[in-house]
Amino acid sequence: MQYNRPYVIVFTGPESTAKSTVSKAVAHQLNAFWVPEHARTYVEGLNRSYTFDDVEAIAKLQKEAYEEALRSKKEVIVFDTFLIITKIWMKEVYGEVPQWIDAFLQSMHVDLHLLCYPDIDWVDDGVRENKDKRHYLYACYEQELKHYGFDYALVRGQGEARRDAALQHIYQHLKIVASYG
Numbered sequence: 001m002q003y004n005r006p007y008v009i010v011f012t013g014p015e016s017t018a019k020s021t022v023s024k025a026v027a028h029q030l031n032a033f034w035v036p037e038h039a040r041t042y043v044e045g046l047n048r049s050y051t052f053d054d055v056e057a058i059a060k061l062q063k064e065a066y067e068e069a070l071r072s073k074k075e076v077i078v079f080d081t082f083l084i085i086t087k088i089w090m091k092e093v094y095g096e097v098p099q100w101i102d103a104f105l106q107s108m109h110v111d112l113h114l115l116c117y118p119d120i121d122w123v124d125d126g127v128r129e130n131k132d133k134r135h136y137l138y139a140c141y142e143q144e145l146k147h148y149g150f151d152y153a154l155v156r157g158q159g160e161a162r163r164d165a166a167l168q169h170i171y172q173h174l175k176i177v178a179s180y181g
Contacts, residue, residue: 005070005109006033006069006070006072006074006075006076006077007075007076007077007111007174008069008076008077008079008109008110008111008112009023009026009032009076009077009078009079009110009111009112009113009114009170010078010079010081010082010084010110010112010113010114011023011078011079011080011081011113011114011116011155011166012081012082012084012085012113012114012115012116012141012145012152013085013115013116013117013118013137013138013141013155014116014118014130014133014134014135014137014138014141015122015128015129015130015131015134015137016118016120016121016122016123016125016128016131016134017116017117017118017120017134018116018120018162019037019080019081019116020036020037020080021163022114022116022155022162022163022166023078023079023080023114024036024080025163026078026163026166026167026170027076027078029163029167030076030078030167030170031074031076032074032075032076032077032078033069033072033074033076033077033078034078034080035065035066035069035077035078035079035080036080037080037081038058038061038062038065038081039055039058039081039085039086039089042054042057042058042061043058052090052093052094052096055086055089055090055093055094056090056098058086059083059086059087059090059098059101062081062082062083062086063083063104065079066079066082066108082110083101083104083105083108084105084113084141084144084145085141086101087101087102087105087144088137088140088141088144091140092137092140105148106148110150111151111173112151112152112153112169112170112173113145113150113151113152113153114152114153114155114166114169114170115138115141115142115145115152115153115154115155116155116162117138117154117155117156118134118135118138119156119157119158120158120162122134151173153169153172153173155169
């Protein structure tokens with residue numbers, strides 16, 4: 001695969017939908033640069049409840065990670081979550097989103113978003129908050145993907161079938177991209 005820029009994949013979707021597990025497995029399979037979730041590490045490091053400023057700081061870390069990943073010289077970059085999740089988080093919890101997030105989402109390049117459907121069991125880990133809102137949040141993420149006109153595919157299934165579904169979407173998308181290239 002040879003591109004003038006990296007092929008960028010972003011996993012998105014509600015909490016507890018295997019984004020971390022599947023994105024890491026996909027990155028390994030594709031020998032890709034994997035960008036882990038920043039929000040979890042940040043929130044786990046707080047000795048207090050998170051604030052609006054904390055969530056904006058997470059968004060800035062995500063933006064910096066995107067820019068760093070583009071400099072990685074890897075042909076494929078896989079993100080375990082990104083700014084759409086942060087945007088929805090801010091909108092749902094605080095009712096507002098800094099303008100720079102929307103502007104950055106409009107300007108960045110992602111080849112394929114993989115939207116993880118909440119068809120697997122909830123796993124409580126002490127950080128997750130929205131067990132009963134997963135289907136609602138799924139609809140919010142899908143609406144945002146459509147709003148920005150991003151290419152996306154739905155990822156469903158249990159265990160390895162979920163990873164395989166993600167890989168199938170990626171390979172199919174690459175074939176489509178290659179046919180236009």
